[in-house]
Each structure stands twice: as structure tokens, then as C-alpha cells.
Amino acid sequence: MTKRTLYSLALLLIAGLVLAACGSSKKTNSSSTAASGPGKGKPAVTLGTKNFPEEFILGQLYKQALEAKGFTVNLKNNIGSTEVIDTALTSGKIDMYPEYTGTIVQEVEKSNTLPTSAAATYAQAKAFEEKRGFTLLAQTPFYDRDALATKPAYAQQHGLSAISDLKKAGAFSFGAPPESKTRYQGLVGLQKLYGLTGITFVPLTIGLQYQALDSGKIQVADVFTTDGQLLSGKYKVLDDDKGLYGFQNAVPVVKKSLVSSEGPAFTQTMNSVSALLTLPAIQKMNAAVVLDKQDPAAVAGQFLQANHLK
Amino acid sequence: MIAIAAGPVIPSFGGSAHSCVRANHFFCWGWFKSNWSGVFQPALLQHLKLTLIAVAVGFVLAFAAALVAYRFSWFETPFSLLSAFLYTVPSLALFQLLIPITSISTLTVEIALVSYTLLILFRNTLIGLRSVPDEVLEAARGMGLSRRQTLLRVELPLATPAIVAGIRIAAVTVIGLATVAAVVGLDKGLGSPIYKAIQIGPFKTELFAGAVLAIALAVVADASLAVVQRLLTPWTRK
Amino acid sequence: MDAKVIPAADIFTFVGDHPSLLWHSVLQTLGLFAAAFAIAVAVALPLAIWLGHLHRGSFLAINIGNIGRALPSLAVISILLALVGIGFLNVVVALALLAIPVIVTNTYVAVDGVDRDVVEAARGIGMTPRQLLARVELPLALPLIFAGLRTAAVIVMATTPLAAVAGGSGLGQIIVNQPSYGLDGVIAASLFITALSFIAELGFAGLQRVLTPRGLRQTEKVPALGPALRT
Numbered sequence: 166m167t168k169r170t171l172y173s174l175a176l177l178l179i180a181g182l183v184l185a186a187c188g189s190s191k192k193t194n195s196s197s198t199a200a201s202g203p204g205k206g207k208p209a210v211t212l213g214t215k216n217f218p219e220e221f222i223l224g225q226l227y228k229q230a231l232e233a234k235g236f237t238v239n240l241k242n243n244i245g246s247t248e249v250i251d252t253a254l255t256s257g258k259i260d261m262y263p264e265y266t267g268t269i270v271q272e273v274e275k276s277n278t279l280p281t282s283a284a285a286t287y288a289q290a291k292a293f294e295e296k297r298g299f300t301l302l303a304q305t306p307f308y309d310r311d312a313l314a315t316k317p318a319y320a321q322q323h324g325l326s327a328i329s330d331l332k333k334a335g336a337f338s339f340g341a342p343p344e345s346k347t348r349y350q351g352l353v354g355l356q357k358l359y360g361l362t363g364i365t366f367v368p369l370t371i372g373l374q375y376q377a378l379d380s381g382k383i384q385v386a387d388v389f390t391t392d393g394q395l396l397s398g399k400y401k402v403l404d405d406d407k408g409l410y411g412f413q414n415a416v417p418v419v420k421k422s423l424v425s426s427e428g429p430a431f432t433q434t435m436n437s438v439s440a441l442l443t444l445p446a447i448q449k450m451n452a453a454v455v456l457d458k459q460d461p462a463a464v465a466g467q468f469l470q471a472n473h474l475k
Numbered sequence: 476m477i478a479i480a481a482g483p484v485i486p487s488f489g490g491s492a493h494s495c496v497r498a499n500h501f502f503c504w505g506w507f508k509s510n511w512s513g514v515f516q517p518a519l520l521q522h523l524k525l526t527l528i529a530v531a532v533g534f535v536l537a538f539a540a541a542l543v544a545y546r547f548s549w550f551e552t553p554f555s556l557l558s559a560f561l562y563t564v565p566s567l568a569l570f571q572l573l574i575p576i577t578s579i580s581t582l583t584v585e586i587a588l589v590s591y592t593l594l595i596l597f598r599n600t601l602i603g604l605r606s607v608p609d610e611v612l613e614a615a616r617g618m619g620l621s622r623r624q625t626l627l628r629v630e631l632p633l634a635t636p637a638i639v640a641g642i643r644i645a646a647v648t649v650i651g652l653a654t655v656a657a658v659v660g661l662d663k664g665l666g667s668p669i670y671k672a673i674q675i676g677p678f679k680t681e682l683f684a685g686a687v688l689a690i691a692l693a694v695v696a697d698a699s700l701a702v703v704q705r706l707l708t709p710w711t712r713k
Numbered sequence: 714m715d716a717k718v719i720p721a722a723d724i725f726t727f728v729g730d731h732p733s734l735l736w737h738s739v740l741q742t743l744g745l746f747a748a749a750f751a752i753a754v755a756v757a758l759p760l761a762i763w764l765g766h767l768h769r770g771s772f773l774a775i776n777i778g779n780i781g782r783a784l785p786s787l788a789v790i791s792i793l794l795a796l797v798g799i800g801f802l803n804v805v806v807a808l809a810l811l812a813i814p815v816i817v818t819n820t821y822v823a824v825d826g827v828d829r830d831v832v833e834a835a836r837g838i839g840m841t842p843r844q845l846l847a848r849v850e851l852p853l854a855l856p857l858i859f860a861g862l863r864t865a866a867v868i869v870m871a872t873t874p875l876a877a878v879a880g881g882s883g884l885g886q887i888i889v890n891q892p893s894y895g896l897d898g899v900i901a902a903s904l905f906i907t908a909l910s911f912i913a914e915l916g917f918a919g920l921q922r923v924l925t926p927r928g929l930r931q932t933e934k935v936p937a938l939g940p941a942l943r944t
Contacts, residue, residue: 213579216674218674218675241579241662243657243667243671244660247892248891248892249891253579253660258579258580343877344890344892344893368877368880368886368890370673370878370879370880372674372675372676373879377799377880382798382799382800443482445482446482446483449485449488450488454675455675455676457489458506458675458680458681459488460510463488463513467488467489468483468485468486471485471486472484563907563910563911564903564907566875567874567889568874568888568900571899572896575896647782647783650783651784651786651787652785654785654786655786658875669787669791670878673791673878673879677794682792682794682795685788686788686789686791687788690784693784693785694783697782
């Protein structure tokens with residue numbers, strides 16, 4: 166045998182051994198065996214999440230809390246933006262997902278009215294969903310709005326403390342997820358409500374905007390108010406003085422028929438998780454995932470355990 | 476543990492991370508090791524499974540189609556055109572087109588991956604079969620072999636190098652394309668840690684680990700199938 | 714959404730409604746393509762011609778094609794994103810990296826594989842190595858070199874949509890933005906990319922015909938390395 170054949174055979178052997186070793190260890194679960202509890206025997210729930218870390222955390226929180234009570238949960242993680250996941254919901258591919266009240270009103274319902282309180286936003290969102298065959302469970306204490314952030318030096322240079330001040334800044338590059346281009350709570354609202362005409366739109370996958378800010382590729386970034394990166398103090402968040410981004414408490418959107426078929430313990434479990442999610446809680450969890458690079462499942466698990474929901 | 480009055484208990488989530496991770500250095504071996512079994516091993520196995528199914532199904536379909544085209548030559552053009560067209564659709568787009576029909580599921584990923592294998596497997600199998608020299612076919616006929624016997628004992632064995640070469644290319648192609656599935660919401664395979672890493676910064680360690688694993692998987696598959704190709708065709712060795 | 718069959722009319726409507734968007738996206742895609750392809754050719758072609766002429770480095774030159782084919786596009790784009798950051802440069806380099814292996818392998822095999830008898834004959838009549846390369850080896854190697862260039866062109870063109878994930882511009886930005894542009898937009902942009910890939914393929918085929926000396930034009934041999942890498 167030539168040296169080359171020997172080498173290739175060795176490669177094949179190594180590959181085979183590696184795969185055998187991998188195959189023999191236990192697979193991690195995506196829907197674990199149910200614990201005992203009120204959920205046992207109930208139909209399985211398919212839970213989806215949108216495409217950013219906070220949603221991954223919310224998904225894990227609800228999934229693990231339900232599983233601790235015996236429910237069976239299939240998690241479909243990182244599905245996409247609001248528009249994409251709403252399609253998944255309405256076409257029956259998922260049964261529920263965590264959404265934000267203001268987003269339901271502005272981007273799903275595409276309402277022309279801007280509710281003026283968190284409670285009013287929730288009520289309007291709920292009324293809309295119930296017409297479609299879905300309902301909202303209890304909303305979280307925390308809210309997570311989109312916001313505009315800049316580097317402190319840029320804000321100081323142009324005297325920026327609120328979004329309206331951006332008019333003074335002239336032309337600037339604005340980094341946001343691609344779908345913001347046609348959203349009212351996105352580029353459209355910034356142009357219409359705030360009258361900002363000098364915007365160069367730079368579409369960026371969610372998560373890359375901070376790097377783009379740091380490197381100077383954009384001057385203004387679309388961020389979430391609960392982002393872990395904002396805790397570092399490296400960015401200045403501009404005040405939404407005209408209330409474009411509304412009220413954005415998180416809320417599970419659930420198929421109405423599922424609520425009845427899963428029983429009262431389902432709603433109770435979901436609500437007890439939501440009640441714990443204060444602003445400091447979600448911010449710390451976001452920081453753990455985004456800054457410390459911890460696994461959302463682990464972070465959610467620790468949180469639930471510390472609060473006796475798991 | 477930090478207790479907040481009248482609020483939830485917020486644990487410290489495993490303490491502050493290693494400085495390597497916080498500083499987002501190129502590769503934090505500790506993080507990789509502790510996340511191997513939770514993140515990378517499942518992703519690798521999912522990826523392998525996706526690939527094996529796609530290549531197997533694609534092979535069955537393309538092989539059958541090639542046999543039909545070998546026998547009935549009018550079949551070649553329509554099937555070639557169809558598989559060539561499927562091959563050229565950008566993967567991102569194909570996944571998005573399938574999702575409304577087959578939803579966010581492994582089936583969607585598999586349908587897309589299978590359609591990318593059809594062209595190369597079909598073309599190579601057909602070329603392999605057609606490359607059998609006429610004299611050999613004459614000899615087989617002279618020996619009294621039936622059409623089926625000729626196919627099984629003469630034509631297919633001689634077509635093996637081209638067929639295996641096609642499987643090799645198909646496997647590597649599928650491994651590469653399966654990473655794209657995560658970008659459109661199909662959270663399985665090695666594309667999942669790569670995409671998630673992009674979504675937090677990017678997080679270099681997770682990104683490199685996922686990317687390198689995908690590359691390694693493809694290289695190993697390619698090398699292994701190259702060995703298989705050589706073993707199956709001793710008469711082609713120099 | 715129950716749109717199982719997208720009527721062709723919707724796609725035309727989209728194109729009709731967004732002419733400047735599509736035009737600008739096409740230009741951006743062509744810009745990415747041109748930059749990446751130019752870099753790939755500048756790096757790969759001279760190196761591979763030189764190695765082929767000297768008949769050196771065959772193991773590397775041939776296997777780099779295999780390695781290159783095995784590089785998942787998303788993996789390369791992501792790695793460059795982490796190393797270089799967001800934007801044009803990172804995407805261009807990633808695309809060039811994906812194209813270089815094919816060009817190297819095809820070019821090397823082409824130049825190295827020129828009929829030895831012909832080479833000997835040329836040397837016999839007193840050609841210098843440079844004359845040999847320019848007047849004998851390169852013309853005879855052209856078909857296979859162009860097969861590599863064509864394959865590389867299709868690779869680069871067809872990978873540009875994926876670059877949108879890492880901040881690349883062009884038609885990919887429509888393809889990843891189904892929320893804004895709808896499925897019609899995604900399909901329309903995909904068809905444009907497909908068309909551009911075909912144009913690239915045909916363009917190089919034409920260029921090959923023009924550049925091949927008349928005496929050497931013959932029916933095309935099946936390229937040894939198979940069809941393009943998918944993206």
C-alpha cells in the first residue's frame with residue numbers, strides 16, 4: 166500500500182471512531198420526558214421563539230416551567246422575525262410564542278391608533294388576537310422596547326438626548342434588522358413621526374449592531390432596551406420622546422383552543438413565570454447569555470430553580 | 476444569590492464568565508469544552524443525520540432516474556433541466572419557498588437538500604453508465620448475458636467510479652448547505668451555533684467552533700469517500 | 714398564509730413596483746462579484762500557472778480543490794465576519810476564498826497536463842520557457858482554465874445572497890428580508906441571481922471561445938472536476 170492510501174485509511178478509521186464515540190453518548194433532549202404533574206397526559210404544546218436572545222430565554226423559561234409540571238413541550242427556537250413567526254402561528258405550525266404587546270398592535274394588527282398606556286396596549290392586543298382565534302396570557306412586568314443608541318461621543322458631539330434631536334445630526338447611517346425597513350416601529354416611523362429624512366438604512370442581522378456601532382460603520386443603532394450590552398455604559402440610549410415604540414410588555418400569544426385543552430394548570434404555570442420577570446431579572450438573564458455567553462437553557466433553569474418553579 | 480424585596484430571586488448564573496469569553500477572544504477552549512455536549516455534539520449529530528438522509532434519498536431518486544434515462548433517452552433532458560433548475564435556486568430562497576408548504580421542520584430541510592443532490596448524482600450516474608466501452612457491451616452480449624445481467628454485472632460496476640465521485644460531491648455539497656437552514660428558522664445542525672453566535676455579537680469562540688466543525692465534517696466526508704472510491708475501483712489506481 | 718403556488722403575475726408586479734430597488738441590488742451584487750472574482754483570479758491564476766509550468770506542488774494544487782469544495786459557504790462567511798467585521802471587505806474576501814481553490818486546481822491541472830510531446834517539440838525548436846508558456850502551454854490549457862473560471866464565477870455569484878447575513882449588500886438583502894418584501898420579492902430576487910449566474914456561465918463560455926486560437930477550437934471536453942460548488 167502506498168503511503169497515501171495508508172493515510173487515507175487512517176483518516177477513515179479516525180472518522181469512524183469519532184462518530185462511534187459520539188453516537189454512543191446520550192442525546193440531549195429537545196422535549197424531555199414529562200415529570201409528573203397536572204400536565205401529564207395533556208396534548209403536547211409547540212412553542213416557538215423569535216430571532217434574538219431574549220426570546221430564546223423566554224422560550225426556555227416557559228418550556229422548562231411547563232415541563233416541570235408534566236406538560237410536553239416541543240420548542241422551535243430561532244424561527245425568525247415577527248412577520249415570519251406570526252405566519253407560523255396562524256398556519257398552525259406552532260401553538261404559541263412570546264410576543265410584545267406593542268408589536269402586536271403596530272406590526273401584526275397594523276393599527277392606526279397608538280394606545281397611551283401599557284394596560285390599553287395589552288387590551289387592544291388581546292382584543293385583536295381573540296378575533297383571530299388566539300388569546301394573550303398575563304403580561305410580564307418588564308417591557309422591552311426598540312430604542313436608538315449611539316456612542317456617547319457622537320451624542321455629545323451633536324447634543325443628542327432624545328430621538329427628536331437627531332434632526333440636528335444631519336445625515337447618518339442607521340443599523341437595524343432588515344424587517345425594520347418597512348415597519349412603522351422602524352424606519353418608516355422614524356421618517357414619518359420624527360421627520361428624520363437623512364437616514365441611510367444599513368440592514369444588519371440582530372446582534373451585529375453593537376459591533377457595527379463600535380467600528381463606526383453606523384452612527385445610530387436599533388437596540389432593545391433590555392439588551393445586556395447596554396449595561397456596560399458604552400452606549401447612549403436616546404429617549405423616545407414621541408412614543409414611537411409604545412408599550413412593549415412581553416406576553417405569550419396562545420391558541421385559544423390550546424388554553425382550554427391544556428387545563429387551568431397550564432395558564433397558571435405560564436402566568437407564574439411571567440409574574441417573576443421584572444426588568445432587573447430579564448436584564449441579568451440577558452447579560453448572562455449575551456455577555457457571559459451562557460446557554461439560555463441553563464440560565465432559565467437556574468432562574469426557575471431559584472424561584473421554586475422547577 | 477441576590478434577593479430583591481417583593482421580587483424574584485435572581486441567582487448569579489454561575490458567576491462571572493472567564494475573562495477570555497468576556498473579552499471575546501478568538502477561541503476560549505474552556506467555553507468550548509464545557510459546551511461541547513450541550514451545543515456542539517448534538518448539532519454535529521443532527522448535521523450528520525441530515526446529510527445521510529439527504530444523500531441517501533437523493534441517491535435513490537437520482538439513481539432510479541438515471542436508470543430510466545439510460546434506458547429511455549428522452550427522459551434525460553426533462554430530468555436534467557428540472558434538477559439543474561433546482562440546483563441553481565439559491566439555498567436561502569429554496570428554504571423560504573418551502574416553509575409555507577412544509578413548515579419549519581426537518582422535512583423542509585431534507586426536501587431542499589435532496590433537490591440539490593439530484594443534478595450531480597443523476598449526471599454522474601448517467602455519465603458512468605454511458606462511459607462503458609462498446610466493446611465491453613459487445614462482449615457481454617456475445618457471452619449471452621441478458622440486459623439485466625449486463626446492467627448488474629458489467630455496466631454498474633464500471634460506472635462505480637463516476638457514481639461514487641458523484642456521491643462524494645453530493646455529500647460535501649449537502650454538508651455545506653445544511654448550515655444555511657438555521658438562518659431561515661430551522662434550528663438544527665451546525666448552522667445553529669454559527670447563526671446564534673452571529674446573533675450575539677458575533678461570539679467568536681462559538682462561531683469558529685461551529686464553522687470549523689462544519690468544515691471538518693465536510694473534509695472528513697470527502698476524504699472518506701475518496702478512500703471508498705479508490706477501494707471500490709482497484710483497476711483505476713495508477 | 715396558504716400561498717402554495719405563487720402566481721407568476723405577482724413576481725412581475727413586484728419587479729414593476731420596485732425597479733430602482735432591484736436595479737441597485739443588481740449593481741451591488743455585480744460589484745461584490747467583480748471585486749471578489751478579481752481578487753480570486755489575481756491570487757490564483759498566476760500561482761497555478763507558474764506551478765503547472767514547473768510541474769511542482771501537484772499534491773497541494775490538486776487537493777486544494779477538494780478542500781475548497783468542502784468549505785461550507787456560511788462557515789467561511791462567518792469566520793471572515795468574526796475576523797474582519799461587518800461589511801464589504803469581509804464579504805469580498807470570503808467570496809474570493811471560496812473561488813480560489815477551483816481556479817487553482819483547474820489551472821494547475823490544465824497547464825501541468827499539456828501533452829509532453831508537444832512541450833518537448835517546442836523545446837526542441839528552441840523556445841525559451843517563457844515562449845513555451847505563452848505560445849504553447851497557455852493556449853492548450855485554456856479550455857480547462859476557463860472551465861475553472863466559469864465554475865468559480867458561478868460559485869461567487871450564487872453565494873452573494875448568503876453574504877447578506879454578514880452585512881453584505883445586493884440581491885441577498887431582499888432574499889433575507891421576506892418580512893419586508895414578501896415571498897414575491899424573495900422569488901423575484903432569487904430569479905435575478907439565478908439569471909446572473911447563468912449570464913456569468915455563458916459569458917465565460919463566450920470569452921473562452923474568443924480567446925482560444927482558432928486552430929485549437931474543438932468540442933468542449935467534460936471538465937474533470939464536475940459541476941459548481943453549491944451555495
